[in-house]
Amino acid sequence: MNIQYPHTIQNCLGEKLTFLGVEPGPEGDKVLVENWVNPQSGPPMHTHFKQDEELTVVTGKLAYQILGQQPQYASAGQSVLFQRGIPHKFWNAGEEPLICRGWVQPANSIVYYLSAIYAAQNKSGKVQPEPFDAAYLMTRYAQEYDMAELPPFIKKVVIPITYWCGWLLGKYKHFADAPTPLK
Structure with missing residues (x-):
């Protein structure tokens, strides 16, 4: 990007x-x-x-x-x-x-990540970002960012299932230019 x-x-x-x-x-x-x-x-x-x-x-x-x-x-x-x-x-x-x-x-991926989060909020029209976009970002950048107050069940079960469904449905094409996550 x-x-x-x-x-x-x-x-x-x-x-x-x-x-x-x-x-x-x-x-x-x-x-x-x-x-x-x-x-x-x-x-x-x-x-x-x-x-x-x-x-x-x-x-x-x-x-x-x-x-x-x-x-x-x-x-x-x-x-x-x-x-x-x-x-x-x-x-x-x-x-x-x-x-x-x-x-x-360091700057790392913060500009891309926050730009994508704001876009996902705009897509949903509320605080919670659009679910597929949120699942993609939280999965791809899990080593860099976390939403501290999300319940463990959401992080360990709901987000991975949503991510997988989004991948199957082809929901992530707009993330083609996503920077490589840090390890």
């Missing part, structure tokens, strides 16, 4: 994410981001196993939570670091749009 920066994606929930560019670094490429999040919106509890993420609040009130901990808050000028392998979520805790700038490092 050849990305031209800046690259903006938006889902049906009012979340907008702009990938501003990529900076090379000793720990791998760092993708620079700007998030725009509607009040009470934000990504669900998730984990990126191979990447760190930092967000700095530009305007608004950021709420964030590490799995098993109480929510915390950050205001304009404050930064939050989410370390790789730690399940976390964040959301707009204010009444106005939340704008954050930050980075994800």
Whole structure:
């Protein structure tokens, strides 16, 4: 997938994410981001196993939570670091749009993955991405990303069956340019 920066994606929930560019670094490429999040919106509890993420609040009130901990808050000028392998979520805790700038490092497949997730949400019209697309992405990139609050039965039974059915039905042709997953 050849990305031209800046690259903006938006889902049906009012979340907008702009990938501003990529900076090379000793720990791998760092993708620079700007998030725009509607009040009470934000990504669900998730984990990126191979990447760190930092967000700095530009305007608004950021709420964030590490799995098993109480929510915390950050205001304009404050930064939050989410370390790789730690399940976390964040959301707009204010009444106005939340704008954050930050980075994800190393970049790996994050631009492709999030672009595909937003497209799958737009396809379904709700928080839950279109099931076949979600099953494909969660299976292909299982070593890189996880949805921390999905029940084990869904992860170990429903998603693999959905993935297999999607493969049989030819549902994954639009993923032909999907980057190779990391091991």
